[in-house]
Amino acid sequence: MNEALLRSLTPSVLAILVRRGADFAAAEDAVQDALVEAVRVWPAEQPRDPKGWLVTVAWRKFLDATRSDAARRRREDLVEEEPAPGPAPATDDTLQLYFLCAHPSLTPSSAVALTLRAVGGLTTRQIAQAYLVPEATMAQRISRAKRTVSGVRFDQHGDVATVLRVLYLVFNEGYSGDVDLAAEAIRLTRQIAAAIDHPEVRGLLALMLLHHARRSARTAPDGSLVPLAEQDRARWDTESIAEGVEILQAALARDRLGEFQAQAAIAALHADAPAAEETDWVQIVEWYDELAHLTDSPVVRLNRAVAVGEADGPRAGLAALAELNDSLPRHTAVAAYLHERAGDLATAARLYAEAARKAPTLAERDHLTRQAARLNASRLNRLEGDT
Structure with missing residues (x-):
């Protein structure tokens, strides 16, 4: 069974059902039922058109559930006769699905859970394990999120910045349970980058790749944390660093600076230093100044204080720190x-x-x-x- 294929097809199949008129919650349930059916059937014989097969089965599941529902009459205007089996439509509404899952009416935690379920194709159990909460709790969170967005028109314009913040939240969860959320966030951000030409999308992807490149060096064999200055840089993933830098340079060339591009520039300067003592802290402070101008974030200013301490000496860093609330x-x-x-x-x-x-x-x-x-x-x- 090709689990990666199923997960990659999930968002486009769900988007097709919603585009046909199914409400989001019912469509998502039908797609999950189709995935279960695929797990049962595909090992014996995988269809030549996997996406078309999933669309057909999911639509049948949706129709069956709708016809047996007490609210059938209220939905009759939405449900037409079952389309004939055949190739899946060429139109891909995956991007709209990202926007829907990151709808501003959802809390950040609900948006993350819904994105992982509907777009990422993860099971409720996998998401619950990743966030270290009971499966029943996560199921309730996802159900509430689906009900919240079910009344939202699928053709409404979405906010790219909100989608990126959700994906960044996913990335920062790292790894827990049997799901590597950092890798999943990179996969989903690549999908967005392929669908939309936006420098901040590239900036986020570059930032993820540059941070992820240092992952294996962040912990010692006993699981203890290894600070950046003490990491074995030979263990950094040079291919990911090179890709991240290339993506970042192309984004910066667009001259539409955003916070993820600025963060990626700081990460690139760290990655570029052969040794910790060769880090260009002066330029890092300059990038933190840009980032503080873009976000006015106290956390950014806290990190800037560290950079100032490295560039201009610890007393200067302490002076910068004194300007911030000590409850941070x-x-x-x-x-x-x-x-x-x-x-x-x-x-x-x-x-x-x-x-x-x-x-x-x-x-x-x-x-x-x-x-x-x-x-x-x-x-x-x-x-x-x-x-």
Whole structure:
């Protein structure tokens, strides 16, 4: 069974049903039923036109469900006689499906779940595992999302920026359960890039590729986090870096700068440095200035403070950090790092321990705890050496 083929065909099949008049929730259920049927039938004999086969079976499933529904009369205007089996229509409404799944009436978490289900072709169980929630909880979230968008006209103009934010949320979940969400986000973003000529789409794809290229070097064999400066750059995926840089350069040449292009430019500068000490921090600060102008995001300014600390010295970084609210996520960890760079090990150790208590993940907590322990041990050794 070619699972990748089924997942790649899912959005276009669903889009065809919706275009024919099926409401989104019913169409999505029918497509899922067709996929189950494909899993049962295809191992023995895969059809010559897999997409056409799925469309035919899904439409039959939809008609069967509609005819047995108590609201049949309210839907009769939508449901016509079953189209004759044959090749699937050439029109591809997949892009509209992306827009529908990222509809502004949905919460970010619901938009992500619906995109993974309807466009990505993942099962509810797979999505629940990826987000570490019970399957029943995820099923309810997806059902509510489907009901929300069922009344939305399929030909309404969608917002590309909203779709990209949803895909970026998917990418940042990384890997959990049996689904690699980072790889899935890259696959879906490639689909968008093939369907729409937009520099920010290219910028997001470049950003994903450049970040994903460092994935294997981000953790040690024991699962602990490896900071960027300490990563083995020989383990970075040079092909993904080269592709990401090429895509980014083409996007920047359009002279329509957006936040994903700016983020990708920063990632490209990190990727371009043969060693951490050769990083062009001055140019990275300039890109953070562009990004802050585009987004006015406190998190961007927090990351900029780190870059300023590298470019102009830790005191300059601490001065930039002092302008920000200390309740920001990672603020304490950044302060610890900059104080360590400035030679104030006692303050840095205290802040690392405080940051560990606030850490959102176990891996981050363990990393920050080790940093605090390392500095405390270093201070103890110095004291013993002075006695």
